[in-house]
Amino acid sequence: MQVIESKTDTSSPQYLENYEAMKTRVEDLEKEMDRARNDRSDKARARLAEQNKWPVRKRLELLLDRNTPFLEIAPLAARGMYDGRVHGAGIVSGIGVVEGKEVIVHANDAMIKGGTIYPMGVKKGLRTQAIALENRLPLIYLVDSGGAYLPLQSEIFPDADDGGRIFYNQAVLSKKGVPQICGVMGLCTAGAAYIPAMSDEVVHVKGTGAIFLGGPPLVRAATGEEVTADELGGAGVHCRLSGVSDYLAEDDGHCIELIRRIVKNLPPAKKADVGMRESKPPLYDPREIYGIVPASLSLPYDVREVIARMVDGSEFLEFKALYGPTLVCGWAHIHGYPVGILGNNGVLFSDSSLKATQFIQLCDKRGIPLVFLQNINGYIIGKEYERGGITKDGHKMVNAVATATVPKFTVIIGASFGAGNYGMCGRAYGPRFLWMWPNAQIGVMGGEQAAHVMITVKNDQLAREGNSPLPEELVRRIKEPIVAAAEKEGNAYYSTANMWDDGILDPAKTRDVLGLALSAALNAPLRSDAYGYGIFRM
Numbered sequence: 001m002q003v004i005e006s007k008t009d010t011s012s013p014q015y016l017e018n019y020e021a022m023k024t025r026v027e028d029l030e031k032e033m034d035r036a037r038n039d040r041s042d043k044a045r046a047r048l049a050e051q052n053k054w055p056v057r058k059r060l061e062l063l064l065d066r067n068t069p070f071l072e073i074a075p076l077a078a079r080g081m082y083d084g085r086v087h088g089a090g091i092v093s094g095i096g097v098v099e100g101k102e103v104i105v106h107a108n109d110a111m112i113k114g115g116t117i118y119p120m121g122v123k124k125g126l127r128t129q130a131i132a133l134e135n136r137l138p139l140i141y142l143v144d145s146g147g148a149y150l151p152l153q154s155e156i157f158p159d160a161d162d163g164g165r166i167f168y169n170q171a172v173l174s175k176k177g178v179p180q181i182c183g184v185m186g187l188c189t190a191g192a193a194y195i196p197a198m199s200d201e202v203v204h205v206k207g208t209g210a211i212f213l214g215g216p217p218l219v220r221a222a223t224g225e226e227v228t229a230d231e232l233g234g235a236g237v238h239c240r241l242s243g244v245s246d247y248l249a250e251d252d253g254h255c256i257e258l259i260r261r262i263v264k265n266l267p268p269a270k271k272a273d274v275g276m277r278e279s280k281p282p283l284y285d286p287r288e289i290y291g292i293v294p295a296s297l298s299l300p301y302d303v304r305e306v307i308a309r310m311v312d313g314s315e316f317l318e319f320k321a322l323y324g325p326t327l328v329c330g331w332a333h334i335h336g337y338p339v340g341i342l343g344n345n346g347v348l349f350s351d352s353s354l355k356a357t358q359f360i361q362l363c364d365k366r367g368i369p370l371v372f373l374q375n376i377n378g379y380i381i382g383k384e385y386e387r388g389g390i391t392k393d394g395h396k397m398v399n400a401v402a403t404a405t406v407p408k409f410t411v412i413i414g415a416s417f418g419a420g421n422y423g424m425c426g427r428a429y430g431p432r433f434l435w436m437w438p439n440a441q442i443g444v445m446g447g448e449q450a451a452h453v454m455i456t457v458k459n460d461q462l463a464r465e466g467n468s469p470l471p472e473e474l475v476r477r478i479k480e481p482i483v484a485a486a487e488k489e490g491n492a493y494y495s496t497a498n499m500w501d502d503g504i505l506d507p508a509k510t511r512d513v514l515g516l517a518l519s520a521a522l523n524a525p526l527r528s529d530a531y532g533y534g535i536f537r538m
């Protein structure tokens with residue numbers, strides 16, 4: 001296979017400037033991740049120790065096979081929301097390896113408001129279940145939760161995608177044969193009681209674990225009955241009397257050990273065969289991506305330079321290299337897995353859209369997973385292009401992306417604007433996973449453009465009424481808040497806080513994350529039986 005020959009001059013002032021800017025962004029990301037992992041109050045730490053419970057990270061560390069990677073999902077969910085300290089939305093979720101099998105874990109963090117579920121916690125739970133279902137990954141719940149975060153109950157409970165959906169999904173996962181194992185490692189109160197109840201197998205920790213529909217305070221208030229948590233729903237009650245729980249664990253360590261034995265007992269995963277080959281590193285250091293990607297999204301660069309630092313041996317068979325040059329398409333391997341890559345090299349024109357459509361069909365037909373490297377301001381606009389059928393050609397690409405059934409993975413490596421987001425497999429187009437780089441921006445359009453549109457609309461309105469255009473001062477006053485909002489809300493951190501993505505990645509680690517995600521995705525059949533496309537407008 002041909003090799004991408006890099007033209008990057010790693011000693012140029014531009015490269016060095018870019019490198020420093022991205023390095024600073026990655027360092028900021030690491031600080032954010034560290035805060036999300038470790039910022040807990042002394043009170044919460046002391047309470048956990050008093051109860052003889054382990055912190056959630058220790059539970060995970062002992063659950064997962066030693067020296068295996070953990071692909072954490074949405075570690076910065078809910079960043080800056082609520083009181084600013086509901087890190088990760090109060091849940092640690094991620095894909096890891098237990099007894100040699102890939103699983104997904106969903107664990108409450110009892111040091112964040114007693115593990116209670118915030119609205120973003122519900123969203124994270126649903127996302128975890130969606131990943132389990134799409135990739136057929138056994139799901140392990142480590143429950144330690146006071147149930148709904150009551151001050152926000154109206155945002156958690158009533159709607160279709162609220163808390164009730166978690167238990168609905170558990171029934172669906174069960175029906176589809178996705179194993180669900182639950183460790184009761186603290187309270188499972190009210191709604192949270194249904195998590196063990198709806199799981200296949202339940203391990204219950206003596207003394208600290210309890211399951212009940214109404215906790216002791218509610219029972220006291222409703223019936224006047226005085227009862228301890230252990231008497232009401234402890235391990236003895238549920239393992240000996242009610243049959244809600246299946247295994248009694250002496251403590252956290254024993255619970256983890258039992259869960260590992262249950263996972264070992266599951267039938268072996270039948271992974272889809274994609275025709276892997278031996279993995280080899282790229283010819284160029286992935287950290288050089290820092291120097292290639294400009295700090296400003298408006299500066300162009302060749303996405304092949306990024307691909308060269310992401311794929312095995314920097315080998316890339318480019319498809320239609322001379323046609324539709326604003327989209328680079330081609331075949332490569334990532335950690336031994338074959339992939340079809342689509343990377344933006346400018347706005348999408350009719351030719352680049354048609355090329356994408358053909359390429360997606362080829363990969364889908366051959367069972368080759370798709371990787372989208374998204375850096376796109378949108379499809380080309382203007383009279384000439386409308387007459388040339390850009391909307392019709394863009395539609396073909398969007399149609400193919402939406403209905404391709406091979407696993408799709410999206411990394412937003414720069415801009416993600418307008419319909420370009422759709423054509424390049426944004427969240428609504430069902431990628432198995434979607435990540436952002438720290439420099440990425442997302443929105444209908446950039447702030448400057450949005451402000452320009454609003455000012456033009458206003459001036460047209462004034463002209464219709466026979467008035468003169470907006471004075472300079474008013475233009476500034478309209479523009480500033482629009483630009484500020486677009487910058488804040490289009491930012492990668494805002495996106496990840498809202499879980500529009502699965503996390504922000506260090507560009508240098510993207511190749512490894514893609515490798516883990518590809519491996520996880522192969523637990524499900526490679527292509528759905530529903531292979532096929534709708535009508536392509538010709």
Ligand code: COA
Binds near residue numbers: 189190
């Ligand atoms: N909603 C909002 N906040 C809650 C909460 C809930 N359901 N349950 C607990 N909290 C808060 C507490 O106010 C406390 O906040 P603080 O740190 O600001 O003081 C924090 O979570 C920890 O609670 P605490 O009771 O001190 O810790 P604990 O480890 O002894 O017990 C629980 C934790 C969750 C087991 C216990 O608080 C409890 O039983 N909560 C009520 C559960 C319930 O009935 N939920 C019904 C929901 S449907």
